[in-house]
Amino acid sequence: MKNMAMRSQIYEWTNLAPNGTGFTLFRRSTDGTVALTAGTTTSVFIGGIGYNITKPAETTATQFVVIEDVACTPDGGTQLQNGGLAQIRINTTNYFQNPDVTQQDGIPGLAAPYPRGYQNILKTFDLYPDIYVLPGQVWDVQYTQGSQNLVLNTPADGVAVFIKYTLYDGPDALIANKLLELGITVNPNNVDWYKRTLIEQQSASMVGGV
Amino acid sequence: MAMRSQLYEWTGTALFTPDNQSSIFIGGTGNNITKPAETTATQFVVIEQVATTGTNPGGAAANSYSSTAANDGAQMYAQVRINTTDYFLDPDNKPNDGIPGTSSPYPRLLTMQPSFNLYPDVYVLPGQVWDVLVTQRGLSTAVTHMTLQAFVKYTLYDGPDALIANKLLELGISVSPANVDWYKRSLIQQQSSVVA
Numbered sequence: 190m191k192n193m194a195m196r197s198q199i200y201e202w203t204n205l206a207p208n209g210t211g212f213t214l215f216r217r218s219t220d221g222t223v224a225l226t227a228g229t230t231t232s233v234f235i236g237g238i239g240y241n242i243t244k245p246a247e248t249t250a251t252q253f254v255v256i257e258d259v260a261c262t263p264d265g266g267t268q269l270q271n272g273g274l275a276q277i278r279i280n281t282t283n284y285f286q287n288p289d290v291t292q293q294d295g296i297p298g299l300a301a302p303y304p305r306g307y308q309n310i311l312k313t314f315d316l317y318p319d320i321y322v323l324p325g326q327v328w329d330v331q332y333t334q335g336s337q338n339l340v341l342n343t344p345a346d347g348v349a350v351f352i353k354y355t356l357y358d359g360p361d362a363l364i365a366n367k368l369l370e371l372g373i374t375v376n377p378n379n380v381d382w383y384k385r386t387l388i389e390q391q392s393a394s395m396v397g398g399v
Numbered sequence: 400m401a402m403r404s405q406l407y408e409w410t411g412t413a414l415f416t417p418d419n420q421s422s423i424f425i426g427g428t429g430n431n432i433t434k435p436a437e438t439t440a441t442q443f444v445v446i447e448q449v450a451t452t453g454t455n456p457g458g459a460a461a462n463s464y465s466s467t468a469a470n471d472g473a474q475m476y477a478q479v480r481i482n483t484t485d486y487f488l489d490p491d492n493k494p495n496d497g498i499p500g501t502s503s504p505y506p507r508l509l510t511m512q513p514s515f516n517l518y519p520d521v522y523v524l525p526g527q528v529w530d531v532l533v534t535q536r537g538l539s540t541a542v543t544h545m546t547l548q549a550f551v552k553y554t555l556y557d558g559p560d561a562l563i564a565n566k567l568l569e570l571g572i573s574v575s576p577a578n579v580d581w582y583k584r585s586l587i588q589q590q591s592s593v594v595a
Contacts, residue, residue, distance in 0.1 A: 194571070195519045198487060201499045203456055203464055216496060216536045218417040218474075222457070234490060246490030260514050262456055269458045304501045305512035307455050347457030347464045351502050351514055360571065377519045377573060384571045392589075 194361035195377050202233035202332065202350040203240050209342040212241040221342035230294070230333040233275075233350045247327045251358060253365040254322035255375050258353040263298035263310050264335025270308055272298040272348045273335035277320055279328050284320060294333040303351040321375060324362065401560035402576050404552070409533070411547035420478070420496075420532045423549045437528040441557060443564035444523035445574050448552035449497075451477040451533055452545070453504025453511040464537060474537035475500035477549055479521050480530045486521055496534045505550040522574060525561065 206213045209221035223238050225231075231238045234246050248254050262272025276295030277284040285295045300314035322328045332350050339346040355377065357365045364383050365375045373379055409423035410430055424432050438444050454472030456464045464474045478497030479486040485494035502515040523529040533549050554576065556564040563582050564574045572578055 196486070197517055197519055197521075199498055199502060199515055200489060200495070201502065205464060214493075216534075218536050218538060220536075242489045242491040243493065244491050258514060262458075271457060303514060304453060304455060304504065305514055306508065306510045307458065309510065311512075344463040345457050347455075349456035349464070349501070351499070353502070353515055355519070381573050381578070388570055388572075 194358050195380060196356045196358070198354050198356050200233070200352045200354075201240070202330075202352075204238060204339060204346075204348050206239055212237050212239060214241060214243060216240060222339060222344070222346045224341040224346075225334045225339040225348070227334055227336055227338050230276075230331050233330045233332055233352070235329075236332075245327050246329060248322050248324050250324050251362050252324060253357040253362040253375070254328065254354050255357070255365075256316070256320040256322065256328070256352065256354045258301075258316055259296055259330060259350070260301040260303035260305070260312075261296070261298040261332060261350040262348040263302045263308070264337065265299065265308070265310075266336050268337065268345050270299075270310070271335070271337035271339065271346060274298065274333045275301075275350050276331045276333065277328070278331060279320070279322060280326055283331075295331070298335070303349055318374065319376070321369065323369075324366070401556065401558050402579065403555045403557070405555050406553070407531075407551045409531075409549040411533070415535060415547055417535045417538060420534045423477075423531045423533055423551070425530075426532075429547070435528050436530060438523050438525050440525050441561050442525060443556040443561040443574065444529065444553050445556070445564075446479060446517065446521040446523065446529070446551065446553045448503075448517055448550070449477050449479060449531060450503040450505035450507075450513070451475040451498070451500040451549040452547050453500040453508075454537060455511075456501065472537045473500070473535050473545060473547055475547060475549075476534045476536065477503075478532045478534070480532055481521070481523060482527055482529075496536065497532070505548050519573060520575070522568065524568070525565070 204223045205220035206223050209223050234242050259275050261275045263270045264272045274294040274297050287293050302310040364380050368375050412429050415428045424436050452473045452475040454474050476496035487497045489495045503513050504511040531551050563579050567574050
């Protein structure tokens with residue numbers, strides 16, 4: 190993986206688990222929907238509902254994560270649109286807040302629908318600027334069920350959250366930190382630009398030396 | 400033609416087994432090719448787009464993820480594998496099923512549009528074997544009411560351009576037609592300044 194220092198990554202959470210109960214670490218075609226009461230909030234990584242992973246999402250000392258997109262099933266108040274909202278949490282801080290600095294549930298699925306276009310709902314919200322997870326931080330995405338209760342083993346009650354992020358590792362994570370320090374947006378283009386600048390500086394100094 | 404845009408489309412058949420990861424090149428179902436996809440010593444491949452059949456997680460039972468109804472959707476995923484390493488991992492470093500068709504649907508429809516863009520791209524270095532593996536997590540029996548598909552768009556760098564692609568990789572710069580051109584221009588400019 191040493192040549193894959195910037196990697197596009199995805200994570201998809203669904204409320205599907207064997208027999209419609211609890212969570213699963215492996216998807217199966219026989220999984221059924223897990224019931225979820227309106228207003229319930231759960232971590233899409235370790236919430237104990239639907240598809241989960243083995244430990245909280247965190248960056249090591251040599252990793253830098255940029256969250257570029259978060260989307261979820263929309264809540265339109267009907268069974269055809271029975272989703273909710275998605276909030277991003279870094280360590281213990283929720284990213285999206287109300288103007289009075291009180292807590293809110295995050296991005297509505299109606300603004301960032303997953304999938305895009307279903308029931309003719311298109312994207313209103315673009316996660317820009319992106320969200321940075323610095324080395325050593327823990328991050329999470331918390332899904333809050335909207336106005337509809339989800340019923341056990343009911344195909345129409347499947348909901349999902351989609352996260353697209355870029356993982357910078359090793360030297361690229363160092364450059365990402367450097368860009369952050371310089372106040373420049375961390376994205377693959379800017380990391381490339383920084384590398385090119387370094388190379389051009391090196392070439393110029395070599396030519397000057399000759 | 401030292402840099403060439405290439406594509407591959409796979410269409411599955413009813414023989415496709417749910418829950419099994421299958422290669423779109425040599426998996427034994429749907430259209431296949433004669434041997435695993437690999438690069439020679441003078442080739443460099445950049446995979447730029449991977450898409451597969453999209454399904455909605457819920458809403459209408461006729462096209463939803465879960466498998467209790469007879470007419471469920473496909474819930475397809477596509478993973479990229481280089482040699483023996485899976486590209487897409489969960490945050491706990493465990494390989495997952497890959498890109499959901501729901502986020503990168505093929506075909507794209509007005510009601511099913513992409514959320515995912517494969518950027519940065521995936522590199523296949525000279526001498527590596529690469530594969531795209533599809534998994535169907537929807538209906539627990541063979542899908543007969545819809546077509547399972549996958550689509551891959553990649554750029555093949557050959558000969559001198561593959562050498563430049565390697566050089567860019569060595570310098571830690573993204574391999575793209577624009578950067579290959581930039582490197583060529585830099586070489587020409589350096590040469591011109593030496594001549595002058």
